[in-house]
Amino acid sequence: MQDGLESRLLESVEQILTKYRLCNSCLGRQFALLGRDLSNYKRGEALKIYSTLIASELHELKHEERAVQLLKLIAIQGLFQPARETLHKWGIPIETSGFCYICEGFMDKLEYFRDLILQQVQDWEFSTFLMGSQIPENIIDREDTLRAELNLKYGESIKGDINREIGKLLQTEELQVDFDAPDIVIILNPVTQTVDVQVNPLLILGRYRKLERGISQTRWICWKCEGKGCDECKGKGLRFEYSVEGFIADPILKAAAGTGYKFHGAGREDIDARMLGTGRPFIVEIKEPRKRKLDLNALETEINTLATEKVEVSDLSWSNRGTVRNIKAFSQINEKTYRLLVEPQTPVDNEKLKEADEVLSGATIQQRTPRRVMHRRADKLRIKTVYDFTSIPKEDNKLEIIVRCQGGCYVKELVTGDEGRTRPSLSELINTEITVIELDVLNVQS
Ligand SMILES: [Zn+2]
Ligand SMILES: [Zn+2]
Structure with missing residues (x-):
């Protein structure tokens, strides 16, 4: 054993708490790189428990002045109940008040935030998510200043901390974190206690055949009313009643209860050309879908029934952003x-x-x-x-x-x-x- 090295951690904790009042998470986060498979809350709690035990032993060994000084620090600046109780047992009642210097208490409300989030997302069907947060600049500044001042080297960002911990609380067997292509992105502001939900589009890949001439691939908005509906377009807002994308995307949009769609074709044929053979690949992108668990076979049947002898789809399957890029690039070379x-x-x-x-x-x-x-x-x-x-x-x-x-x-x-x-x-x-x-x-x- 090297002399003094073991007590450096305790020294560090004392130094931090002497200057700043910190909750378990915010103290533990200063040591985030030490130990694995632990939350910062547990790290902070463990350091406070450890300090409380050391103070208790010092008390047993009759180093009372030092024992009380250390325990008061943990009780008041560490906002730590077991330290308060121990002091109380020694006949030293302590009144504590105030909040954590960095988070002002929001790191102790993670379960409340989870419930708030679940309430905000209940209208959407999703199975993957990504947790994000908006932390006011002054909070990040306070933590940066503290670390610079005390030369602390094992910390992580409060953002990473809160995102991960709430993510863990939200995660279930049916609901998983996905960093690459989540169904929804949740942004929490723990100070204003508000939640923003970004719903990512639903992407469905398929192939279409166009059996009748005179149907445009894309929807043409009525030139006269610009889509509002007028006599010219019989109130439909469209220059032509039918379009390939309309036949395909309208039933999907309805089933997914989205707010709009985009149709990506692997190239396009002229309005007067049929599209035969095995068909042309396309992707329908549904914006802000409320439903994601769609029955693609049933949708295929519905589309083909509504568009009988005009447009026919096949091979509907789930897709992703990368395929949208490929389908566009590929259409120029295939x-x-x-x-x-x-x-x-x-x-x-x-x-x-x-x-x-x-x-x-x-x-x-x-x-x-x-x-x-x-x-x-x-x-x-x-x-x-x-x-x-x-x-x-x-x-x-x-x-x-x-x-x-x-x-x-x-x-x-x-x-x-x-x-x-x-x-x-x-x-x-x-x-x-x-x-x-x-x-x-x-x-x-x-
Ligand atoms: Zn805190
Ligand atoms: Zn019109």
């Missing part, structure tokens, strides 16, 4: 297959058509933003790869075209050339203007 029905202005020689197919299969094309989307997209040059291009002559001089190409490629323009803004194009290669009659997305790789 492969898509399209079918077009087109009409060249002049009859085309089969041999010439074959040559054009060969040039376009495997071609790297340069594509400026199409004129038809210029009003909502910046004009820029895209370089895209066409993997396969096959033209099949049909009756009345029409052509059916099957194109497999990189995501983000504008296929209508690959055929029409868009007045030279897409090069090469089928129109350029067979030297005639072409009208696109129909467009279907046959497959979206995922």
